[in-house]
Amino acid sequence: MEEKQTYWQENLRLIFTCLVIWFVVSFGFGLLLVEPLNAIRIGGYKLGFWFAQQGSIYTFVALIFWYTAKMNKLDKKYEDKE
Amino acid sequence: MDQLKLYTYIAVFGSFGVYFAIAWWARASSTSDFYVAGGGVTPLQNGMAIGADWMSAASFISMAGLIAFLGYGGSVFLMGWTGGYVLLAMLLAPYMRKHGKFTVPEFISDRYYSKTARIVAVVCLIIASLTYIIGQMKGVGVAFSRFLEVDYDLGLYIGMGVVWVYAVLGGMKGITYTQIAQYCVLIFAYTIPAVFISLQLTGNPIPQIGLGSTLADGSGVYLLDKLDMVVTDLGFKEYTTDNLGGTLNMFAYTMSLMIGTAGLPHVIMRFFTVPTVQAARSSAGYALVFIAILYTVAPAVGAMARFNLMNTIEPAPGENLVYAERPQWFKDWEKTGLLKFEDKNGDGKVQYVADAATNEMVKVDRDIMVLANPAIANLPNWVIALVAAGGLAAALSTAAGLLLAISSSISHDLMKGVLTPDLSDKNELLAGRIVMTIAIMVSGYLGLNPPGFAAGTVALAFGLAASSIFPALMMGIFSRTMSGPAAIAGMCSGIGVTMLYVFQHKGIMFIPGTSFLGGMEPNWFLGISPNAFGVVGALVNFGVAFLVLKATGPAPAEIQDLVDNMRSPIGSTSEAHSH
Numbered sequence: 001m002e003e004k005q006t007y008w009q010e011n012l013r014l015i016f017t018c019l020v021i022w023f024v025v026s027f028g029f030g031l032l033l034v035e036p037l038n039a040i041r042i043g044g045y046k047l048g049f050w051f052a053q054q055g056s057i058y059t060f061v062a063l064i065f066w067y068t069a070k071m072n073k074l075d076k077k078y079e080d081k082e
Numbered sequence: 083m084d085q086l087k088l089y090t091y092i093a094v095f096g097s098f099g100v101y102f103a104i105a106w107w108a109r110a111s112s113t114s115d116f117y118v119a120g121g122g123v124t125p126l127q128n129g130m131a132i133g134a135d136w137m138s139a140a141s142f143i144s145m146a147g148l149i150a151f152l153g154y155g156g157s158v159f160l161m162g163w164t165g166g167y168v169l170l171a172m173l174l175a176p177y178m179r180k181h182g183k184f185t186v187p188e189f190i191s192d193r194y195y196s197k198t199a200r201i202v203a204v205v206c207l208i209i210a211s212l213t214y215i216i217g218q219m220k221g222v223g224v225a226f227s228r229f230l231e232v233d234y235d236l237g238l239y240i241g242m243g244v245v246w247v248y249a250v251l252g253g254m255k256g257i258t259y260t261q262i263a264q265y266c267v268l269i270f271a272y273t274i275p276a277v278f279i280s281l282q283l284t285g286n287p288i289p290q291i292g293l294g295s296t297l298a299d300g301s302g303v304y305l306l307d308k309l310d311m312v313v314t315d316l317g318f319k320e321y322t323t324d325n326l327g328g329t330l331n332m333f334a335y336t337m338s339l340m341i342g343t344a345g346l347p348h349v350i351m352r353f354f355t356v357p358t359v360q361a362a363r364s365s366a367g368y369a370l371v372f373i374a375i376l377y378t379v380a381p382a383v384g385a386m387a388r389f390n391l392m393n394t395i396e397p398a399p400g401e402n403l404v405y406a407e408r409p410q411w412f413k414d415w416e417k418t419g420l421l422k423f424e425d426k427n428g429d430g431k432v433q434y435v436a437d438a439a440t441n442e443m444v445k446v447d448r449d450i451m452v453l454a455n456p457a458i459a460n461l462p463n464w465v466i467a468l469v470a471a472g473g474l475a476a477a478l479s480t481a482a483g484l485l486l487a488i489s490s491s492i493s494h495d496l497m498k499g500v501l502t503p504d505l506s507d508k509n510e511l512l513a514g515r516i517v518m519t520i521a522i523m524v525s526g527y528l529g530l531n532p533p534g535f536a537a538g539t540v541a542l543a544f545g546l547a548a549s550s551i552f553p554a555l556m557m558g559i560f561s562r563t564m565s566g567p568a569a570i571a572g573m574c575s576g577i578g579v580t581m582l583y584v585f586q587h588k589g590i591m592f593i594p595g596t597s598f599l600g601g602m603e604p605n606w607f608l609g610i611s612p613n614a615f616g617v618v619g620a621l622v623n624f625g626v627a628f629l630v631l632k633a634t635g636p637a638p639a640e641i642q643d644l645v646d647n648m649r650s651p652i653g654s655t656s657e658a659h660s661h
Contacts, residue, residue, distance in 0.1 A: 007651075022168045027333060027337075034323075044295055045293070045306065052161065056160075057164045057374050058374070064167065064168060064363075067172055068360070068363040068364045072360055
């Protein structure tokens with residue numbers, strides 16, 4: 001039972017970290033902070049515009065794979081203890 | 083028959099032949115095959131199938147066009163329709179797969195120990211899926227009538243016939259493997275023209291990089307800067323900063339699309355087809371990779387199409403296109419009525435400006451941008467033929483997924499679950515096939531006679547999913563104590579608020595003249611447009627559910643054990659898949 005609790009707590013912490021990043025790259029960089037970020041440029045892209053139309057999507061992909069890898073490890077640890 | 087038409091026939095009917103062959107090879111022999119493809123799909127295959135399932139006629143045909151004319155404001159669709167997969171991978175898919183049943187209403191019924199909850203979920207699902215399917219059927223009709231010059235009606239019948247063969251024969255199993263083929267067709271059809279156009283304009287073959295590069299004309303000016311300059315000179319808003327109804331509206335719009343995506347039953351259902359919890363997580367990752375390929379190319383397609391259009395009409399400031407010398411694609415689209423020119427000042431030249439009084443391009447339909455793009459850029463005929471096959475693949479694959487969601491919710495949830503629980507596996511399979519046939523006919527009928535509310539339907543589908551299904555599922559997993567009555571109250575009030583807001587601004591069932599507050603922007607709550615309101619509905623859902631939970635007490639102990647079991651990754655291949 002206690003094992004179950006720690007497993008779930010660790011999962012929740014991981015989800016929280018991921019969702020903070022998810023929020024920052026899309027709603028943060030892509031929407032709320034778009035104007036100040038647009039002052040910075042990478043090539044022809046204004047940075048805020050790039051996050052809104054490109055960067056946030058790449059980050060989403062990376063986030064899911066990172067979460068999946070972390071969870072696979074966590075699942076293994078938990079299964080071994082069970 | 084000219085060369086283009088010949089190529090188009092080969093591309094379209096060749097791809098249909100492939101779908102039929104797959105359907106024959108992947109016939110369903112049990113309800114488990116029919117609902118969840120036997121539960122044996124690999125994450126990579128599932129990711130590809132989700133990609134095709136998810137990317138509809140709207141993604142393929144309309145989205146880049148929307149971005150072309152909305153500029154930065156179009157970002158809400160790009161972030162909204164991809165960010166939902168992060169939520170799916172972390173908040174819903176693994177736990178729902180662990181629970182291991184066939185349908186979304188079945189999950190809701192088990193978790194909230196209530197047939198009422200199941201029926202509420204079935205109703206939400208059918209409304210959301212049927213409204214969505216009308217758009218796909220229209221897409222099939224349009225693609226046929228534009229590219230093969232057959233009648234819209236006939237095109238629709240052909241499309242219905244094709245879906246019928248592989249969806250009814252193969253169920254989820256047939257649909258899964260056809261969707262994999264359809265993904266390949268649609269992604270090639272989308273990216274090849276984009277690569278050509280990016281190469282032409284910027285000299286870089288990768289559209290995602292081309293969009294941020296300098297123009298290939300030797301001027302050293304960045305494409306996006308030039309585009310900003312061209313459009314602002316003509317009085318349009320600057321491309322890279324044009325805001326869609328203010329930051330708050332864009333925020334709410336993006337959030338509504340994200341949680342709506344995560345709550346759409348035909349997408350969630352696909353996660354029941356993989357064998358383990360771990361596979362459910364990684365298939366969300368693969369799905370987003372396959373979706374991101376199209377979604378990161380789309381902004382390049384949009385900006386480059388807008389650039390090419392402006393450039394064709396006014397190659398240099400003041401040197402406008404002479405109407406009599408207009409290119410062939412211009413004439414072709416004029417015939418369809420989607421492009422209209424009116425020589426207001428009588429100079430025989432085309433003036434395309436923001437000011438409605440002097441603008442002579444009185445109609446430029448957004449939907450033509452992707453379809454006309456290869457012709458505007460003078461690409462070879464086989465590329466144009468490929469785009470036709472790609473558009474059809476996008477529409478058919480999404481339609482099939484939606485049809486399965488509808489038929490399983492009727493044959494499995496209503497018939498087997500509520501009305502006739504002693505239905506045998508064999509008869510349930512037969513019932514599933516009959517219901518699917520009826521669903522195809524109903525959606526075909528709606529495609530032929532689109533109801534007045536067809537234009538607002540996608541907004542309604544996302545609003546419903548966001549305000550009812552997503553919160554109910556999330557609370558079911560993350561709150562051990564959330565009770566049946568509280569969840570039902572939440573779902574009903576979430577949908578209620580969202581529908582009321584959409585209807586009061588857009589008319590009851592979108593009938594013009596019945597909107598009691600008018601579609602007036604000044605009456606919008608905090609300036610949030612009706613399409614962006616799903617997130618407010620979801621907040622209402624959460625709020626009401628927790629208030630009712632406080633007042634009526636928590637779920638029984640055995641339900642709390644059920645939630646504990648859902649959260650644990652062990653024993654993931656469940657009994658439902660060996661039915």
